[in-house]
Amino acid sequence: MAVAPTVYNGFERDLLMIIRLVLAAALILILPLVSVAQDLSKDQLLAELTFDDLDQHGNGFIHLGHVEEFRQFVFGSMDQDEDGHLNIEEWVRWDYGFRVLSTELDRVEAYETALKVMFAVADRNGDELVSETEHRKNSLAAFERADLNNDELLTEDEYLGGFTILVAIRAALQPDD
Structure with missing residues (x-):
């Protein structure tokens, strides 16, 4: 007997994403208490x-x-004043799930610097705001950069090793890796 896939409306999808982000943050908090058999860093596990999720x-x-679905969710949740643009404060304030880890590793300044650099990259016209169009173009460019074999799909290795925001954040958190 075939089971139809679950279809979520926008609210349910956003709620699931929030739950997943909270669970990811909780994982970061309990990781020090758990003996992890593999030699993976916490930023690797979070990534x-x-x-x-994607x-x-x-x-x-x-x-x-x-x-793109994830990008739309992120943009909507970042745009706290709902003006259709992201300013630097909204960009840095939004948590990609790595803020707790940056605090634990005493790398908050490096983490926030990485976010500010990514903001500057996303702000294509230099007006100190990131429009939804700029955000979309940045996401597309990050996807294309990570897609090493140009098959329009990202494997986990391609995503982890080449998706721009992840590369920047992980480099800020683990500079020696």
């Missing part, structure tokens, strides 16, 4: 959780549609 079908890859 893998992000990939798992891999909606559990097939080991994400496509641009997955990234």
Whole structure:
């Protein structure tokens, strides 16, 4: 007997994303208490959780549609004043799930610097605001940069190793890795 896939409305999808982010933050808090068999850093584990969220079908890859849905959610939750643009304060204040880890590693300043650099990259016209169009173009460019074999799909390795915001954040948190 075939089971129809679950279809979520926008509110339910946003709620699930918030729950996943809270769970990711909770994971970061309990990781020191758990003996992890593999030699993975906490930022690696958190990045893998992000990939798992984007891999909606559990097939080991994400496509641009997955990234665009996530991008829309992120932009909407970042835009606190709902003016259709992100200023630097909104950009830095929004938590990608790594803020707790940056505090634990005593790398808050490096983390926030990485976010500010990514803001400058996303602000294509230099007006000190990131419009939704700029945000979309930045996300598309990050996807294309990470897609090493140009198959319009990102494997977990491509995403973790090449998606710009992840690369910047992880470099800020673990500069020696």
